[in-house]
Amino acid sequence: MQDTVKRFKAHLAKMHAYSHAMGVLYYDSETAMPKGGVEGLGATIGVMSEESYRLSTAPELKEMLRTLNENKDALDMVTRREAEEMAEELSRMEKIPMEEFVAYQVAQNEAGNVWRQAKVNNDFAAFAPHLEKLIGYQRKFAGYIHPEMKAYDALLDQYEKGLTMETLDAYFKNVREKLVPLIHAIAERGRKIDTSFLDKEFAVEKQKQLSDHIMKVMCIDRSFCAIGETEHPFTTNFNKRDVRITTHYYPESLLSSFYSVVHEGGHATYELNTGDDLFGSPLGGGASMGIHESQSRFFENIIGRSREFIGLVYPKLMELFPEELKGVTEEMLYLAANRSEPSLIRTEADELTYSLHIMVRYELEKQLIGGTLTVKELPEKWNALYKEYLGVDVPDDSRGVLQDTHWSGGMFGYFPSYSIGSAYASQIYDAMMKEMDVPALVKEGKLQPVIDWLTEKIYRFGCLKKPGELIENACGAAFDPGYYTDYLKEKYSAIYGL
Numbered sequence: 001m002q003d004t005v006k007r008f009k010a011h012l013a014k015m016h017a018y019s020h021a022m023g024v025l026y027y028d029s030e031t032a033m034p035k036g037g038v039e040g041l042g043a044t045i046g047v048m049s050e051e052s053y054r055l056s057t058a059p060e061l062k063e064m065l066r067t068l069n070e071n072k073d074a075l076d077m078v079t080r081r082e083a084e085e086m087a088e089e090l091s092r093m094e095k096i097p098m099e100e101f102v103a104y105q106v107a108q109n110e111a112g113n114v115w116r117q118a119k120v121n122n123d124f125a126a127f128a129p130h131l132e133k134l135i136g137y138q139r140k141f142a143g144y145i146h147p148e149m150k151a152y153d154a155l156l157d158q159y160e161k162g163l164t165m166e167t168l169d170a171y172f173k174n175v176r177e178k179l180v181p182l183i184h185a186i187a188e189r190g191r192k193i194d195t196s197f198l199d200k201e202f203a204v205e206k207q208k209q210l211s212d213h214i215m216k217v218m219c220i221d222r223s224f225c226a227i228g229e230t231e232h233p234f235t236t237n238f239n240k241r242d243v244r245i246t247t248h249y250y251p252e253s254l255l256s257s258f259y260s261v262v263h264e265g266g267h268a269t270y271e272l273n274t275g276d277d278l279f280g281s282p283l284g285g286g287a288s289m290g291i292h293e294s295q296s297r298f299f300e301n302i303i304g305r306s307r308e309f310i311g312l313v314y315p316k317l318m319e320l321f322p323e324e325l326k327g328v329t330e331e332m333l334y335l336a337a338n339r340s341e342p343s344l345i346r347t348e349a350d351e352l353t354y355s356l357h358i359m360v361r362y363e364l365e366k367q368l369i370g371g372t373l374t375v376k377e378l379p380e381k382w383n384a385l386y387k388e389y390l391g392v393d394v395p396d397d398s399r400g401v402l403q404d405t406h407w408s409g410g411m412f413g414y415f416p417s418y419s420i421g422s423a424y425a426s427q428i429y430d431a432m433m434k435e436m437d438v439p440a441l442v443k444e445g446k447l448q449p450v451i452d453w454l455t456e457k458i459y460r461f462g463c464l465k466k467p468g469e470l471i472e473n474a475c476g477a478a479f480d481p482g483y484y485t486d487y488l489k490e491k492y493s494a495i496y497g498l
Contacts, residue, residue: 001067001074008064011055012082016280018052020238027236027244029109031228038113042106049105056093065090081283081464089282095144104137108410115408116231124379124397127408132375134410135368142369152369155413159289160420161466165366168416171481172362175355175419178485183352186340186496193339193495197328202254206320211247211261213316218265218299219448225268232405233260233347235267235296239279243268254321255337256348259300266299267292269451273459283463289414291458291467293421294428301351301422302429302487303450308442310334338495342390344399352492353390354422360385361404361415369412423484424471428454430483431475 022045029041055061068075068083075083093101111130118127142154149157156163211227230246237243245264247257270286278284286292303309307330314330340350346357363385367373373381382401383394394400406414432438432453441449457474471479492498 001071004064004067005075005079007060008068008079008083011058011061011064012086012282013280015052015055016239016282018048018055022048022052023236023238027228029112030230030234031246035113035117038110042109045109046102046106049102050098053093053098053101057090057098061086062090077464078277078281078283082281085282085463092145096141100137100140104134104141104410107133107137108408111408111410112405115402115405119231119398119402122396122398122402124402127402128375128378131378131407134407135375135412138410138412139369139371150370152366152413155365155369156416157413159414159417161288163290163416163420168362171420171423172355172359174481175423175485176359179352179355179488182489182492182498183340183342185498186352186492189496189498191496193335194332195336195339197325197332198254198336199252200324201251202321202324204249204251207249207254207257210313210316210320211257214258214261214313215265217312217445217447218262218269219451220265220268221272224272227261233264234405235264235271237268237271237285240272240274240276240284241279243271253348259304259337260347262304263296263300266296269299269454270295270459273451273455274462275460275464278462278464281462285462287458287461287463287465287470288467289417290420290424291470293417294424295421295454295458297418297422298425298428302425303438303442303447305334305337305351306439306442307331307334308439310337311443312445335495338491340492340496342392344386344392344394345403347403351422352488355419356389358415358419360389365412365415423481424479425484426487427471427475427477427480427483428458429487 025041025045025048029037033041065083065087068079069087072080072083107130111127111134114130115127118124138155139151142149142151146154146157150165153164156165156168212222215222215225215227224241224243226244228244228246229248231248233245233247235243235245245261245268247260247264249257267286270292274284286295310333311330314333317333318325338350340352342353342356343349346354346361349357360382364373364378364381367381368375368378379397379401386392386394386400406412429438432450436449436453438450441447454474458470461470461473465473468479471477
């Protein structure tokens with residue numbers, strides 16, 4: 001057994017090395033690679049994907065996993081969970097032909113590069129063939145891996161184990177019934193929150209200084225976390241000592257990069273605080289996308305849009321932008337950061353209307369994967385749902401169907417994680433407040449106790465515990481979306497005087 005465990009760990013280390021290298025290539029392609037580098041990168045990804053596939057399905061790995069799982073009672077907890085997870089992963093990978101897996105990796109790379117240009121040029125037609133190809137692969141892979149399941153349920157399961165369309169339909173129905181009347185009440189109230197003081201140009205170089213300050217306030221150790229620029233912000237991690245976030249700076253939109261850094265900083269905080277015993281392990285990352293998004297949404301909204309956080313960063317804002325923000329008070333900034341108004345762009349949506357943006361994507365994904373909606377019909381259907389759900393007209397595809405990077409990466413089934421994550425965050429916050437005065441700590445600039453609590457309850461476990469177990473561990477109860485709708489009702493009723 002000791003020999004098997006030793007060989008198993010060595011195999012995992014080799015798999016991790018390939019994953020690390022491919023991750024660095026992806027980060028580079030999104031942040032630094034010249035446009036002309038696509039073909040060469042595609043060839044390299046093809047070679048490395050093939051080697052990665054061989055490692056993931058190697059006969060010797062299969063034999064080691066059989067031995068380990070048959071003798072799991074003799075293993076320590078980390079090795080046992082690694083063997084369980086890798087057995088599941090091997091089972092999935094074995095069902096996908098290697099040539100299709102490699103072709104899919106290359107197709108993802110091509111689609112990502114075409115999407116970036118298509119968004120800039122408002123050219124959905126250029127991206128459409130690539131999207132069709134990725135959807136075709138996703139349907140096939142879902143059928144290979146879970147032939148007993150509906151294809152979209154199989155894709156949802158990749159990001160949040162056990163999540164189904166039936167569960168999500170009920171969840172979104174509840175969210176819609178509780179929040180839409182509140183959104184209408186705010187519209188009828190007629191209170192207009194002034195954001196005109198943000199309609200100016202804010203120098204990008206100073207915004208970069210603000211990003212550095214925000215990361216410092218969030219207790220992010222820059223020795224282990226870099227920040228780059230990309231079209232669509234994301235976070236990637238290679239291990240807990242190399243996490244990288246990105247943002248996009250707009251001179252005319254100060255709060256865009258501000259909150260993208262807080263959001264991605266939440267993701268980074270999770271990864272940076274996984275257990276040292278999981279370093280280099282396949283368990284050394286977030287438990288699920290829902291749990292991961294709970295942390296980005298927790299920091300972006302519950303912490304980042306609070307009066308206390310606004311007050312905390314207010315002096316720096318005034319130092320960097322004294323003329324642009326002349327006469328602007330902390331309260332004015334707080335209200336501007338929390339204004340609720342139906343909008344076009346998901347990443348800049350307010351907390352209250354955010355889940356409606358997710359519902360649009362959820363409905364479209366169900367239809368695309370289910371075969372009841374074609375890619376050609378997608379922009380028109382997108383625009384119609386935005387009008388139906390949010391009451392806004394979509395002026396072009398760049399601010400419509402092309403606004404997100406996720407589909408260019410084949411990430412169908414991911415979007416619901418954002419809403420589920422927001423709901424997790426509200427319940428986690430309620431539990432945290434029973435043990436500490438979070439607003440008081442934020443006001444004093446002491447976020448470390450908040451991070452320590454999250455580390456103890458969630459972060460340190462990586463993938464050792466499943467999402468439901470982490471919520472129970474942190475909250476002392478099973479997941480209840482009522483915390484989410486109650487939190488939003490209380491916050492926005494106060495802001496709008498309802």
